[in-house]
Amino acid sequence: MINPGNYEWVFHAIIPPIPVSTFKYICDTSFHTEILEGMVKSSDTYGIIVIERGEAVIALLRG
Numbered sequence: 001m002i003n004p005g006n007y008e009w010v011f012h013a014i015i016p017p018i019p020v021s022t023f024k025y026i027c028d029t030s031f032h033t034e035i036l037e038g039m040v041k042s043s044d045t046y047g048i049i050v051i052e053r054g055e056a057v058i059a060l061l062r063g
Contacts, residue, residue: 046061
């Protein structure tokens with residue numbers, strides 16, 4: 001429990017998977033992660049086709 005007048009400092013380090021080329025300064029009550037969310041979406045998509053004894057399964061693999 002934190003006594004009145006005292007603060008609990010919280011530090012989170014986020015390392016983006018690719019370098020961030022934009023700078024955005026927002027003075028707000030929330031942490032904006034829109035740019036980072038776009039980085040974790042995979043752009044690679046693979047098609048998979050499995051054929052065995054007259055049956056087939058077709059699927060997409062993302063990520």
